[in-house]
Amino acid sequence: MTVTKQTAQVTALAGGTVVTPKGFQAAGVHAGLHHSKKDIGVIVCDVPASAAAVYTQSHFQAAPLKVTQASLAVEQKLRAVIVNSSCANACTGEQGLRDAYEMRDLCAKQFGFAPHYVAVASTGVIGEHLPMEKIRAGIEKLAPGAMIANAEAFQTAILTTDTVMKHACYETKVDGKTVIVGGAAKGSGMIHPNMATMLAFITTDANISSPVLQAALRSITDVSFNQITVDGDTSTNDMVVVMASGLAGNDELTPDHPDWENFYEALRKTCEDLAKQIAKDGEGATKLIEVRVHGAKTDDEAKKIAKQIVGSNLVKTAVYGADANWGRIIGAIGYADADVDPANVDVAIGPIVMLKGSEPQPFSEEEAVAYLQNDMIVIDVDLHLGDGFGIAWGCDLTYDYVKINASYRT
Amino acid sequence: MTVTKQTAQVTALAGGTVVTPKGFQAAGVHAGLHHSKKDIGVIVCDVPASAAAVYTQSHFQAAPLKVTQASLAVEQKLRAVIVNSSCANACTGEQGLRDAYEMRDLCAKQFGFAPHYVAVASTGVIGEHLPMEKIRAGIEKLAPGAMIANAEAFQTAILTTDTVMKHACYETKVDGKTVIVGGAAKGSGMIHPNMATMLAFITTDANISSPVLQAALRSITDVSFNQITVDGDTSTNDMVVVMASGLAGNDELTPDHPDWENFYEALRKTCEDLAKQIAKDGEGATKLIEVRVHGAKTDDEAKKIAKQIVGSNLVKTAVYGADANWGRIIGAIGYADADVDPANVDVAIGPIVMLKGSEPQPFSEEEAVAYLQNDMIVIDVDLHLGDGFGIAWGCDLTYDYVKINASYRT
Secondary structure, eight states, X not given: OOOOGGGOOEEEOTTOOTTSSTTEEEEEEOOSSSSSSOOEEEEEEEEEEEEXXXXXXXXXXXXXHHHHHHHHHHHSEEEEEEEEOSBOOOSOHHHHHHHHHHHHHHHHHHHTOOXXXXXXXXXXXXXXXXXXXXXXXXXXXXXXXSSHHHHHHHHHHTOSSOSSOEEEEEEEEETTEEEEEEEEEEOSOOOTTOOOOOEEEEEEOOOBOHHHHHHHHHHHHHHTGGGBOSSSOOOSSOEEEEEEOOTTOOOOBOXXXXXXXXXXXXXXXXXXXXXXXXXXXXXXOOOEEXXXXXXXXXXXXXXXXXXXXXXOHHHHHHHHTTOOOHHHHHHHHHTOSSOOOTTSOEEEETTEEEEETTEEOOOOHHHHHHHTTSSEEEEEEEOOSSSEEEEEEEEOOOHHHHHHHHSOOO | XXXXXXXXXXXXXXXXXXXXXXXXXXXXXXXXXXXXXXXXXXXXXXXXXXXXXXXXXXXXXXXXXXXXXXXXXXXXXXXXXXEEOSBOOOSOHHHHHHHHHHHHHHHHHHHTOXXXXXXXXEBSBSSOOOXXXXXXXXXXXXXXXXXXXXXXXXXXXXXXXXXXXXXXXXXXXXXXXEEEEEEEEEOSOOOTTOOOOOEEEEEEOOOBOHHHXXXXXXXXXXTXXXXXXSSSOOXXXXXXXXXXXXXXXXXXXXXXXXXXXXXXXXXXXXXXXXXXXHHHTOTTOOOEEEEEEEEESSHXXXXXXXXXXXXXXXXXXXXXXXXXXXXXXXXHHHTSXXXXXXTSOEEEETTEEEEEXXXXXXXXXXXXXXXXXXXXXXXXXXXXXXXXXXXXXXXXXXXXXXXXXXXXXX
């Protein structure tokens, strides 16, 4: 399930969305859960799609995640995923579970699918029940289409306090056929008063079985969605769902397929692209931070350290303040549960080397401040212990983060 | 090494300091490391004191910690601890280590002690060398005395951006003799541009051996200093040092001594008191948050969950905004690496129960907002899984935290 990136041929499709791969339609409507914004969305597949999903590691998995797991347990195929924003349907007990099942069944009925072909996702306030009258009326209004406008309606319907829509699309070749992966996501925005839920919905027309898709998704999630952090909190509702229509007409993809790397890379790029968009749109954020850790004992340790650095409030505020404070980076490396040789660490912020072999290097504060004015900041760390490599993404910590999160729910 | 608190007889001494226990003197002077504040301090013991210390878990232990460990390795006794603020002497390589040894030796010479009787601590900027001319001149100015004014000079000399001095003192009886524990600490303030270093210095006139003192300190650190968090970062310089003069004249304390619990509790209260003062003085903080987790499988899991809750940026901003947002508490419990039954959790903020058996409870928003105006906020969580109990302390996350930490070093 590894990939040699050098050989993969993948092209970004700037305007692509979840309806760009063959066989998918989408829609988004305003059902009145939110006072003005679209708040219910659906992606529909023309055929039963191979499907895969990953879920939050929280002990408190919200009701829609349980329903989605129940749907996938039947035959790991999906025709639709139905999503609402404004209400997370989390910590809502038995009633919440009944509501999530009803939401699934209403969607299945609306489009004439068996209920287990429908996945459900929610994001918004915790501890409140879904307003089922509005959900019922909203689902009846859904009329999916395969146009960009429909994809945009879907992208909008899933947002909470996100400031921008998040979508990505990549194209590759498998058996000479064009295979496309498209995605939409929301995240790091927050409905008063709740947690930053991350949702991502990915479509592809690749021909691939559900188990192979599931394994690829899991491995890719570990280097994309699981490597972003806005405030270190994990939501009750986080979920990533992938549907593969198979309509590209390629021979079935497995890791042994000669073009496996092309597909894997297209899926990985789509996930990484969405993950970075989520990190960049962190609450109150003004900058995307990318931390790359080289030379760790293992990739896992590199990923862990990268995430620790990008999650440090002290690093995040320093980046916000354009302060070339490598001491805080050392601080974050210092408490990582990973092998570190304190006598041989390099740290660079952008092109500026600040620590080499653990010795502070002279650098121009002016140059450093100028670099830190960019809206993407790269931090490179080399541990000189092995070949382990990992990246993580996050954002700066600003006054607006506090403002957004300290405001009264009422 | 456990203690039944019910039987321990301990009295707080409001004006007590590190010089209240018999045999200790202190001093603090302005050596010019800081532009105006006192910046070098010393505690001296009239006799070789039994000594114990705990150190940061960071991979990057600063030079003074290495020197202190070398001193204690000789016979686990101390006559003095010398401390400077403004410069952490961390990430300073071989030169830094030489400087820390010189600082130790200068102190030893000033007071006529063997060098291994001196511990060294530093806090301040990372990656810069100690200004040794100033250190040398400063140490020559040190003239310790056993008055409160001297203790206050010491308390001031160790501060960085702390807004208040931190001290605590508790008295108890051992063999009918009065035994006193006193302490001073700094923490969570931050010299531009560095990490929040926590330093604590504890004195007692109890008669106790170094190994027994070390075991007690380690066990108490786990439920006091290790249970506070301001921003989750661990400093390169964190250290707690205890010195016991033995001048109270009690029979040597061991866990089998009939009054062991009195002494243990006096030491524990001193550490907890200092830890809470540090948490409350977190950068930009307006409120102390105490999280108590009941009913976990083990004390360790309870402590872990309590610290996770109190460390959550989302919980911290909600407390700042007086937002009774129990969903964020659930969020923080949800990602804890501990056993949780998601169907049976209680959450209360102060006297107001918000979740019972994982079912949201109706409550008055007005009452909740009124409670959240207090300057100490208590959050109680019951997991209903066992007898595990743990407390952690932290503070709210405010605009001022961002302001303090985002400002340019230059």
